[in-house]
Amino acid sequence: MFGFNTIAALAAVATSPAVYAVSSQAYIWKNVKIGGGGGFVPGIVFNPTEKGLAYARTDIGGAYKLNTDDDSWSPLLDFADDARWNYWGVDALATDPVQPARLYLATGMYTNSWDPNNGQILISTDYGKTFTSSQLPFKVGGNMPGRGMGERLAVDPNSNGILFFGARSGKGLWKSTNFGVTWTQVTSFPSTGTYIPDASDTNGYDSDKVGIAWVTFDKASGTSGSATPRIFVGVANKGWSNIFVTTNGGTSWTPVAGQNTTYLPHKGVLSPSEKALYVSYSDGAGPYDGTLGAVYRYDITASTWKDITPVTGEDLYFGFGGVAIDLQKPGTIMVAALNSWWPDGQIFRSTDSGTTWSPFWAWGVYPALNKHYSYSNSLAPWLGPNYVDTTAGNKQIGWMMESLVIDPLDSNHWLYGTGATIQGGRDLLKWDTAHNVSLKSLADGIEETAIQGLISPPSGPSLLSAVGDIGGFVHTSLTTAPKTSFINPTWATSADIDFAGNKPTNIVRIGTGDSTTGKQVALSSDSGATWAQHYGAADNVSGGKVALSADGKTVLWRTGSNGVQVSSNQATFTGVSTLPSSAVIAADKKSDTVFYGASGSSFYLSTDSGQTFSVKGSLDSSQYPVKIVVNPGVTGDVWVSTDKGLFHSTNSGTSFTAIPGVTQAWAIALGAPAKAGGYPALFAAANIGGIGYFRSDDAGVNWVKINDAAHGFGSASANVLTADPRIYGRVYIGTNGRGTFYGDANGSAPPTATATSSATSSAPSSSSTTKTRTSTSTSTSANPTGTAPGGAYSQCGGQGWTGPTTCVTGYTCAYSNPFYSQCIPS
Template identity: 55%
Template sequence: MKSISVIQLLLAAAAAPVRAAASWKNVNIGGGGGFVPGFVFHPTEKGVAYARTDIGGLYRLNADDSWTAITDSITTDDKWNNWGIDAVALDPQDPDKVYAATGMYTNSWDPNNGTLIRSSDRGATWSSTELPFKVGGNMPGRGMGERLAVDPKNSKIIYFGARSGHGLYKSTDGGVTFSKVSSFTAVGDYVVDPSDTTGLNNDKQGIAFVTFDSTSATTNGATSRIFVGSATNSTSSVWVSNDAGATWSAVAGQPGTYFPHKCKLQPTEKALYLTYSDGTGPYDGTAGAVYRYDITNGTWKDITPVSGSDLAYGFGGLGVDMKNPGTIMVASLNLWWPDAQIYRSTDSGATWSPIWEWDGYPNMNQYYGLTTPNAPWIETGFLSQDTKHLGWMIESLEINPLDSDHWLYATGLTVYGGHDLTKWDTVHNVTIQSLAVGIEEMAVLGLASAPGGSELLAAVGDDCGFTFKASSDLGTSPKTPWMTPQWASSADVDYAGNKPANVVRIGSGSGAQQVAVSSDGGASWHAHNGTDTTKSSGTVAYSADADTIVWSSGTSGVVRSQNQGTFTAVASLPSGAVIASDKRNNTVFYAGSTTGTFYRSTDTGATFTAVSDALGSAEAVRDIIAHPTVAGELYVSTDAGIFRSTDFGVSFTKLSGLTNTQSISLGVGSASGSWNLYAFGTGANGNKLYASADAGATWTDVQGAQGFGSIAVASSKVLGSGNVAGQVYVGTNGRGVLYAQVSVSGTVPDATSSSSAPVKTSSTAAAAPSSSAAVKTSSTSYAAPPTTATLTLSSVKTTSTVGAELAQHWYQCGGVGWTGPTACVSPYKCEKQNDYYSQCV
């Protein structure tokens, strides 16, 4: 993400809009969908546990194994980084108290410093303390931890291990204020890539964990012995204080070579267990170790489950059974083939049993049964398609301290767990299920709702996408993701207005064709063979009759395909153009540039003509939407607000009430034949989601207290339902798709009754279409648009790099197997993130 200046809230001249009493909830994609770096159980209170995610906030466990999101209310547009959770801590003496360190990135992508949030009612309400530095919930090494800990003998004392070389911080007033521990000098100076200029991989990863020894004595009202790990692969990576933090020293005899990830105390044994890897995770690690430290004797023991050529991965997840001393579990951090591995020991690591083993390759003995009834798409889309059933990126593994049968672990996809864990020690076969109900950590990249067609089409990152045929399906996890073809991420989706069963989607991968079409509303798909394997990502527009696709790709400029033919360049549009199709007239497409120029095409996207000064003083087009049922009516979102046209983009009227608008959409209104206009923008209540039933004459705040994260930086997507009155969706970057029913009153004016004067776009009036030009589709009649001959093309804004083979900002530009462009649009540079992925930043 790119750093931006804080958007200054502008007060509208009109009175503050009405706040709609909307109740937001998640569309049930289910299964989690993202990375959960850590779980924390309360040591004494049954049923109290939390899951932290890297981009989706904090979740609280419910009695039925489901989860409730508890940080939405504090994740507003100006504090969108509160969905990045870098550490969690509970107060051992008070089960109602929970603390978390929030912040997304330590580099310029995140404009805000980190925050330490605290709650005394299990996350129902929050107080916060801003830190003097940034926190990186989505930075490398985020699976280490926990970096935050409450003194088990003094609830006022809290320690937090910072990133970026800032060291160790301490609070003595229950998290209200923090100060640096000057006596602690370790900073965790490891960086993944010192040559990285983005600040992502060249930042010091800092402190890895803080672990109190609750068995130690009390010094001045505080626990005397504290262990702190740092991101250093040396014999001074783990530190100890025996005088309640007054002085510190490296623990004697500790192993070197690897980075410590997790450190947990087994108080009955008076021992620490630690997992190590040669990478800081969550993607890397080709070797590692597991150690036991005897606190009383001050001795270390290597208890790594495997050795020699079998040791081809590091270790992350670590579970310690508090009811059965000596019982521990560890997980491979990244074992990419054939599957992850989990080990269990009942004798303090002297011997281990695996969850699977070879029975003469390629046969495998699997000592578990794994099902995903809560999210069936995981089975059909992933488990049945890959050898990796148990997962990958396993940094979190916990055994419930009050129930030895209950365990949880998380992968890069979902949360797994079960309730018969002790069977491992007898019949050596356990039951595993996906237990991520309520966790919706999807990054939503595109949304569509087709009137008379599928209610919701959601293009998402990492898990491709999903179709919800009807509104009644929104509460049921889909049986399958988008498949045949299935990509890691789908970048956008659109439908054909006159043939709503026809849908197109695009992917953001490489090495395969990234366009797919459906003729049954997204229930099934087939690859569009008109594209090659170099074009990827961006946005897509489908013509009204489903014969033409215009694709503003992220790699090859704007391209077009007609009748399943080869995609060819649209030379008249700049790279990165915003595009849309008229939903009723098959010949018309619209486009806009990042410099504020509006374009229109009346030859099914073959050529586009710039409309002179169409959008007045606007300097950037953010979104374009065409009316779902009225030909020629469209809305354009810009940095100056929203513009409306009812003549196919020949002339525009600027709507009042909102400025600096982002994503916009039309959805079925409450009155017969009416449509609501939804918009993210700056209005009387700040930068929020608003709705209007009268084409912008009045606006209603429909967001209320719900947080959607960033409106601009992370590009929250708004979508009005094409079928259900007053239903509106928001696609987020990390919390999936949220939706609500809203009530908005008003009547849409016709083109001549608006109180705002239209913006003149031509000195020649558009000729009225003849009656013979009228086209009839179903029960809706619409007129053919004015031809381009009626437009005056003087004083048109120009842009550079039309159709250039350059990757857009944030798109992929390199990596193993990448065949797309390796250069970026100015001023961005292609920076390596790992061996398989480079990005324009």
């Protein structure tokens, strides 16, 4: 999964030192259930000595531990907060075969400028209940190309204090001899990797070296208590050696003779009883590419390679990713097509070391497929039909299948990760007899979605979500998975969603250009149960943010690349020249003709259904407004969050009051009041003496902090909020990788402490916490003198950006969010 708010975490904070006293209120936090999955699961690892112990890693949603009693998963990194948001990018995982309670995670989100932080190895000695961090002197890329290759991190099975880690970006191979506490580079290792997915990519995402792909110990080559002599390491190289071996524990290394150098080695899995190394290859690093590949078996004793690729000729149109061996049944191996996009994913199984293979599906009478499984999506019904779909083109088996494992202590138990979920079953041995196994979605607990928008209307379903990669949902229940995602039209990603204040069953949502139709606006009059295209939208205009007027007659759309547009009564959208293309927008919830906008320090008002806007008031020295929310019962009562704090107006923006103590604010929301007839509860992801999540019951005079040490919610600036207008205290937090959480107050609120500056505040009470944060703000610079225009798809703006702000011919600098703009085709 790609992070949809990648730069947002780099937002600046307070402009000067401040100390604030804010009380904390206990909250109960739970995931809004979609049944598990929603994104790419690049790695699943079983412990070889403790039965049922398994972990999964995701690219932007952290790591999870398997619960063997019900096959569900428990998240391990929900404590990651704004300062540790890149912990949710897990690039490698290792479970200790000697002391199974030990767990290691290599974390970091990006190796390019999107993430300014170096990576780290997270170390746990209690099965992931707690972690300590070992900082690395380079970046780690859990959401970079090649993130399904691996595992890059491995524990020596004979001397478990020794670990090896393969880095990206040309940083090479690293070793620890003290259980991951410190690391040194293995300077004798001969290759740091040469493969770059796209050297022309100017933003660094596809132009970085994929690096070391995997580390595999040959336990049988050594003895318990001493370092394992023989270790194989796979490297992302094409055209020359890409698998290296040491026979002296890493002192010296040589290329394995006779190896395939045409493709990239994705996985290297050792079968100890056979003394064989199985390697899957693809011509791309994945997870999206890969059109050719191979599978090889290396006989360690004879030092010979054998091509055991399951298919050839026109049947080979994909690379290979996941490889699994059955430790209980020597010679049993399974491999997965990395990217068989049509007619479905594919998995092959062999019980004779790859001499012969049987497939998961085969062609019947075209276009029907013969699929050798029964199927259940009962845990996540939105994945598709709850039966075996033999229609070509419906990827029920999956795609992006880099993780494929067989429980080393249970031959019937198998799992594999896809681009959307984890699947598998517990009767795998039937493959070899009846050739028909039970396949089931098994990602319950892995809520791995990037939430783009949330609404909680005053009637109908309590929550609707706009979601990256899987469209979005009507959540009629918070504890039961939805039966379907948004359909007709169907978009992989919904960019935003809004409801009409006076007619809340009327909903609008927008897509990002990834549907079968070019029109990216959809309307519903029945709370999202059914949808219709907005035919007034131009083809190939997409993304951005949307606001629906109070009676549902007018759609105001800040598009991703074509400025702000408006349509009333489903007429053709027309441009709104009086509102900047980067403006934050909102509709009044009472008056059908009133819309609001904010850009820079200016606040805009429209009283003619969004046709024209005029500057109404000022947001002090703000440069980056983030969100406008409107009191659902009072026209003109608006709140605006910005890089300089939180602002409130009761006169449609003519004047604003800066809320004391709030030095920066991102997502904000208004919910049910504490008392009937009272002012709505105000929620904010903000910096109020420290970055966190807060609630005020008196319009920002007093605040309580509502998140705790176990719930950091990742990057505050990347998340979205909405509050429930029917349940006091309930708030929904949509994260960039861990799905949506809902929180309810646990008991009565503590005595409130007014957020005031350090110059005037008194010492906190025993029920309060005091935090200090010092930082500086940054700003978008003008195009530096002499700087060439940005290249195709490169960054061209955003908070702190000092590079080019214009684009090469044929490309336009399109605003994405306050922290990132990109050169896209004009």
